[in-house]
Each structure stands twice: as structure tokens, then as C-alpha cells.
Amino acid sequence: MSQRGIDLTTSLGYLLKEASSTLRASMEAALRPLGMTITHYSCLELLAQRPGLSNSELARGAFVTRQSMNVLLQALERDGYVTRPEEARVGKILPAQLTPLGRSSLEKASAAVRSVEVKMLGGMTQDEQATAFRALQSMVRSLREDQGVSQGDSSEDRRHADK
Numbered sequence: 001m002s003q004r005g006i007d008l009t010t011s012l013g014y015l016l017k018e019a020s021s022t023l024r025a026s027m028e029a030a031l032r033p034l035g036m037t038i039t040h041y042s043c044l045e046l047l048a049q050r051p052g053l054s055n056s057e058l059a060r061g062a063f064v065t066r067q068s069m070n071v072l073l074q075a076l077e078r079d080g081y082v083t084r085p086e087e088a089r090v091g092k093i094l095p096a097q098l099t100p101l102g103r104s105s106l107e108k109a110s111a112a113v114r115s116v117e118v119k120m121l122g123g124m125t126q127d128e129q130a131t132a133f134r135a136l137q138s139m140v141r142s143l144r145e146d147q148g149v150s151q152g153d154s155s156e157d158r159r160h161a162d163k
Contacts, residue, residue: 016139023120030112034105039064041113043072044098044106047082052095081105 008014027038042062046053053061059069073096076082081102084094098106121129 023116026116026120027113030116031109034109034112036105036109039068039072040076041106041109043069043076044081044102044109047096047098048103048106051097054095058096076102 006014024038027041031037031041039062043058046058046061050057050061055069055073056066058073059066062069064072073082073084077084077096080099082096083099084096124132
């Protein structure tokens with residue numbers, strides 16, 4: 001009995017995974033000289049755009065576990081990239097804030113990541129980029145709806161939709 005598989009040469013899911021893996025490798029290579037990982041960069045970027053996020057919110061935004069984010073935040077705090085209050089104002093939440101060193105490091109990392117994205121999109125027109133963005137948003141929405149996960153219209157979604 002033979003099993004019919006997926007034709008990887010025409011599978012959009014496989015192509016997305018390949019693109020994701022290639023993008024990740026390119027971003028890691030761009031961030032490595034700065035002493036950063038993608039998760040490190042993502043954490044700093046999230047804090048710059050949404051100061052005061054909790055450990056759980058940062059973990060969700062960076063696609064890692066809360067435990068992994070907690071370890072990273074402790075290291076970032078120890079190394080002077082972020083500060084957190086010693087005691088929680090409410091519950092157990094210790095909201096993190098970028099320090100001047102964190103902002104300076106983020107500026108360099110953002111430029112490195114932006115150069116990777118510019119290279120990735122180099123062969124596409126603005127219209128093609130906007131179409132690809134909308135298509136990917138639609139795919140994410142469809143899969144999240146299937147999982148029972150709701151998705152609001154984030155400011156990030158609106159920013160890219162306007163391009």
C-alpha cells in the first residue's frame with residue numbers, strides 16, 4: 001500500500017517553512033557580530049515598541065516559552081540592556097524597560113535586521129510586497145481561526161497594510 005505524500009516542489013507550506021528557515025539563518029548571521037540572537041533582538045524590539053511588557057507578553061511576542069524569556073530577561077538586566085523594578089506593583093508582573101545601552105544596541109540590531117529584510121524583498125515591487133503581506137496575514141488568520149485563537153487588527157498589521 002503506497003501513501004500519497006505532499007509534492008514539496010509545489011507545496012506552499014513547505015516553501016513558507018523554507019523561507020522562514022532561510023530568513024532565520026540570515027537574521028542570526030546579521031545579529032551574531034552584535035552578540036545577539038533573534039530572541040534577544042525580538043525582546044529589545046518589543047520593549048522599544050511597547051514599553052513595560054510583562055515576561056509572558058514578551059514570551060508570546062518573541063515566540064518562546066515564559067521560562068526562556070525569564071532567563072533572557074535576567075541576562076539582559078544583568079548586562080545592562082533592560083531594567084525591571086525589584087518589586088511588582090501589581091501581582092507578580094515586573095515590567096521591563098530598555099536602558100540607554102539597550103536602545104543603542106537595538107538601533108544597530110534593527111539596522112542589521114532591516115538589511116536582511118531589504119535583501120529578501122529586493123526582487124519585489126511595492127505592490128508585490130503588499131500583496132504578499134496580505135496573503136500571509138490571511139494564512140495566519142485562517143490557521144488561528146482553525147485553532148480557536150482570535151486575532152485583532154494590530155497596529156503592526158495596519159502599518160504593513162498601508163504600505
